[in-house]
Amino acid sequence: MLEHDVLIIGAGLAGMRAAIAARAGGANAAIISKVHPVRSHSSAAQGGINAALTDRGDEWEDHAYDTIKGSDYLGDQDAIEVMCRSAGQSLIDMEHMGVTFNRDEEGKLGTRAFGGQRRARTFFVGDFTGQALLHVMFEQLIKSGVQRYEEWFVTSLIIEEGQVAGVTALEIRTGKLHAIRAKSVIFCSGGCGRLFEPSTNALIVTGDGMALAYNAGAKLMDMEMVQYHPTTISGSGVLLSEAARGEGAYLRDKNGERFMEKYAPNMMELASRDVVSRSEQTEINAGNGVNGCVLLDCTHLGEKLIMEKLGQIRELGLDLTGKDMIKELVPIRPGMHYIMGGIKTDIDGQTNLPGVYAAGECANVSVHGGNRLGANSLLDTIVFGERSGTHAAAFTRGQSYINVNEGEVVAREEQRLQGMLDxxxxxxxxxxxxxxxxxxxxxxxxxxxxxxxxxxxxxxxxxxxxxxxxxxxxxxxxxxxxxxxxxxxxxxxxxxxxxxxxxxxxxxxxxxxxxxxxxxxxxDENWLKHIVVSQGEVGPELSNLPVTITKWTPEERKY
Amino acid sequence: MDVTVKVKRYDPDAARPQVEWQEYPISIDENATVLDALIMIREEVDGTLSLRCSCRSAICGSCAMRINGHAGLACKTKASDSMDANGTIVVEPAGVMPTVKDLVVNFDLFWKKIEEVEPYLKPEVPEPEAEYIASNESMLHLSGVTACIMCGACVSDCTVLEVDPTFLGPAALAKAYRFTADPRDGDANGVSRDRLAKLGMPSGMWDCTRCNECVQACPKGVAPMDRIMALREQAMEVGFGNTNGARHAEAFTESVGHSGRLDELRLPVQSVGITNIPALLGFMPVGWRALTHGKLPPLVHKNVEDVDTIRRLFRKLNNS
CATH class of the missing domain: 1.20.58.100 (Fumarate reductase/succinate dehydrogenase flavoprotein-like, C-terminal domain)
Known part of the structure; x- marks a missing residue:
């Protein structure tokens, strides 16, 4: 029977980072993914990754404050502190691994501005930062020698003695069903964006891990917090990065007015995403849009900047709308993009189920609260992917495998799938x-x-x-x-x-x-708290958890 | 917009698996991509059609396939641009790699070649505490290569891989270049000698025939062939002149620089090395066939008429 100390489900950035960390922690780690790792949806992150580097005069506390304010005070501040403190080192680690970050005049890492943040601390590779990070992480995964099950689809969790003891998985290329035993399972299986139509999310983003964990008794938290991204293409819902606004693009209504003036006079187009999306939708609903869209204006940025820093989204605009952002306005609208909610974990990725971890978009640590800041998701995957992998490796040391009757487990699951086919x-x-x-x-x-x-x-x-x-x-x-x-x-x-x-x-x-x-x-009096969902006898059961507040007291949120 | 998507299908589960063409007449949006059409078929017409696809925005690299005979991403190809006069789009699986089912191919060979080039940064000097200092230009140049999404379009249409599966191929060589050109890889000067030595072996950088198909096929502007040529330059610059490919390039240059045309008799001899008796003997059958078919190059190599102009050009190039 296939068996591993730590089995990571999902091979995006969080999953690969967790696998590398678990292996480094001495565990027999394996990673299982329904697509090849580089096909994972982390590749679609465009704009960048946030970090406060002290040698640029930035402070992690400033990053934490912006993140907390961005979360509308629903983020847990202890978790946000962990993320923002670790950001600098995580970023430098990625650079040392080989990410080709854009540089400034001195040859140091360059930054761009991003929404909801008072200073430019978003590090980037053109407008395909996620792909750049993902491919480098895959290089490191190859180097680490972690066992990979590529194009294997996890169909169910094996529960024995009331504990998660492994998974059943379909080898997609052959159709053969396998059981894999594991002392620890880390869900790094991404969000669930496809349950909205349209969505910026890739077709594979179907909430597999969240649902598997939920049905096994894990708690989901803040599931109502669904981010609509301000700049998506009408129809397909494909994303045009916030990097456009980070580099100075405007949002205009049908009369050419920069309507964000009314909603966020200081930050304008770079207010937090929830604020910008709501403003756009308000304008569209009031009849100030064009065919259900508002307009993204990059024409003043110049061809050189666009080609150097926004080349990929220019191509997307051309391919999918026929508009060239160098000289034309591109119609865009708010579109479903990200889920802040997910499997509730602590700062080491542990869920309420023993040996079960989660990291990345499927998890909720919670660092994003009611609204995630752009370029905090890549950071989240790397910081908490690593912490989960490290912790899981330590957890499995000295643990033994739970007994699993392989033949019986496989036969039962095959029967279920055959039932669907029949x-x-x-x-x-x-x-x-x-x-x-x-x-x-x-x-x-x-x-x-x-x-x-x-x-x-x-x-x-x-x-x-x-x-x-x-x-x-x-x-x-x-x-x-x-x-x-x-x-x-x-x-x-x-x-x-x-x-x-x-x-x-x-x-x-x-x-x-x-x-x-x-x-x-x-x-705040009644609702400064998390909503937790658990699978009950007849459906979802709701409960609450307090928000952890360390030193930033909730205040009115203005941009 | 009415369109007929003609799909090359293969079902290994069939009693007698065989390749079949199937036509799907459907109606799609004017702006639809070929992928939109295929998804519509899969979701609404025929659930048995298998293909890989995910992001719909040319970044995950899943949906490379042959559209009207040439490899590309289905999500980056507009249906309206791909229809023939009868409104038909012909879709086949990517080439070179064996078909698993319908439009899904087996990427094992592709990834094996990527792994062969040791695809991770290998600095030979200690890492700095903070980031490496590097020019923005050097990083932008590399980003032009790391923009590769590993979709396999270049491998699909590589004319060398089609006949020689041992060739590293355009994707792996472009990946290798991404390291040899990285100032952080290799020695203190960013020179990756070990890599260049290995890549200069048979089946490596010198086996590309410069057909340009990979450059045409690449949906991300990576231009793999140009990277392979850059690898060759790097290899010769650091002194790896003692390979068939490098000698070939030098003999080529010498011949044209001297007489204004290629001395096709001397070129192969100089490429393998004048003392390489087994290789020279290996040329005999080819030479014999050329002779009997009247295709042997002239034994006496003559200069072109205006040879001085060419020599002057070469001097100018060498001095620049």
Whole structure:
């Protein structure tokens, strides 16, 4: 039977960082991913990674303050302190590993401005920082010798003696089902953006890890906090980086006005994302947009700067909208981008389940609270990926494997999957269910929310869940059966969607990314607390946890 | 917009697996990419169609395939630009790598070659405490190469790999260049001697035939062939002249610089080395076939008419 001390699920930045750290900690570590590591969604991060470098006159406390304010005071300050203190070293580590960061005139690491921060502390590689970091991390993974299970899809967790004892996984290329035993499992499986339609997220971002952990008893927290990014392309929802505004781009309405003046007179286009997205949506709803969009204006930045620092998003704009940002305005709109919520962990990535860890977007440490600052997500993956891997390696030292009856576990899971393949064709399709879910979420659990809308979505999700239990799988084959994989992913997404909707309904105030039209004010007295969702007997059960406040007391949030 | 997507299909689970063409007539948006069309087919028409895709924005590298005979990213190719007069787009799996199912190919060979070039920074001097100091230009230059998303389009259309699977190939060589050109890799001067020595071996940098297909296929402007040529220059600069490829390049230059044309009789002899008896004997069958087919180069090599101009050009180049 395949077995590893530490098994990391997901091979994006957090997963690979965790795997390298676990291996360095002496563990027999392995990483399992439904796509090849470099295909992971970390590659899509464009703008950069934040760090306060003291030799530039920056202080980690300033970074922490900006992050806390950005989170609308819902972020746990002890966790934010850990992240911001570690940022400098993590950044330098990545540079030493070979990341080709842009430089300043002196040859030192160069910075750009980013939203919600009072000084430029975003380090970057053009406008493909995530891809640059991801590929370098993959190089280090190769160097580390960590065992890789590439294009293996985790279908379930093996629970023995009330504990997570490993996973079952489908080898996609052969269709063979395997059981892998592990003393510790680290979820680094990314967010769940595809349960919204449209979304900036890649098609693989389907909440697999969140749902697996949730169904095994892990707590999810702040699931209502869903970030809508201010600059996405209409239709496909593809992202155009905040780097454009970081480099000085404007947002304009149909009359050419820079409308952010009304909403954030100091920071203008570089207010935090929740604020900018809400402002855009307000303008669009008031009829000041153009075909449901506002306009991103880069024309004053000049061809040289755009080609050197924004070349990739210029290409995207050209390919997907036909607009050349060097000389034309590009229509953009707020679009679902990131989930601040996730599997609740402590600062070492530990969940409430023994031996189970989480890091990266699927986790909630919580450093992003109600709203994540741009360029804090790459930092989050690296800092907490490393901490989780290190801690898990230490945890497994001296531990023994829990007994697993491999044959029985595999047979049971094969039977379940065969049951899905054997369903009769009732004319329904997983694609239709996903679209209905995505539409519903994007209609009612988006930038502006209210009770009636959220309740409607909760109702619709119940109906979709019922349909899901009988949705047919057309491809009956073994080899690279993506039809079956998508059907499994849809199940994960429906579970995550429900936790988001019930949490959004529960929070009767407006904070960060959650704006309730029916409760338009922030209410620290009643709601300065986390909402926690656990899988109960008949569905999600809600509870609360306090927000950890160290030295920054909540104040009114203005940009 | 009505379009017919003609897909080359292969199902290894079939009773008798064979390649089949299938046509899907569908209606898509004017702005749709080829990937949008394929996703629509997969979600709404035929769930048995397999392909890799993820980001939809040309950064994850999953959806490289042949579209109308040439490799590219489906998500970066507009459907309206790819239709023939009848509104048909022909889609096949990437080349060189074996097909797993439909549009999915086996990347094992691709990744093995990447791993062969030891794809991680190898500084030979101690790391500084803070970041390495490097010019922005040097980093921008490298970023032009690290922009490679490992999609395999270049490998798919590489005409050398098609006939010689031992060739390192455009992606791995571009990856290698990303290190040899990095001021942080290698010795204190940023020279990566060990890498250049290994890359100069057979199946390495000298085996590229400069057909330019990889440059055409690359969706990210990495221009792998140009990086391979840069590798050759680096290798010769640090003194690795004692390889077939380097000697070939030198003999080529010498011949043209001297007579204004290629001395095709001397070129192969100089490339393998005049004392390399086994290799020279190996030329005999080729020479014999050339002779019997009337294609043997002239035994007496003559200068071109205006040879002085060419010599002057060479002097000018050598002095610059």
């Amino acid at each position: 369903r009769p064709d009732n004319g329904d399709r997983w694609g239709k269910i996903r679209l209905a879910m995505g539409d519903s979420m994007n209609r009612n659990v988006a930038v502006f929310r209210n009770k009636e809308g959220i309740e409607e979505t909760i109702q619709e999700l119940q109906e979709l869940k019922t349909r899901y239990t009988s949705v047919p799988v057309h491809n009956k084959g073994k080899v690279f059966n993506t039809d079956l994989i998508f059907a499994l992913e849809l199940g994960f997404m429906l579970d995550c969607a429900e936790t988001i909707a019930v949490s959004a309904l529960e929070r009767k105030e407006s904070r960060g990314a959650q704006f309730r039209i029916d409760y338009p004010k922030r209410d």
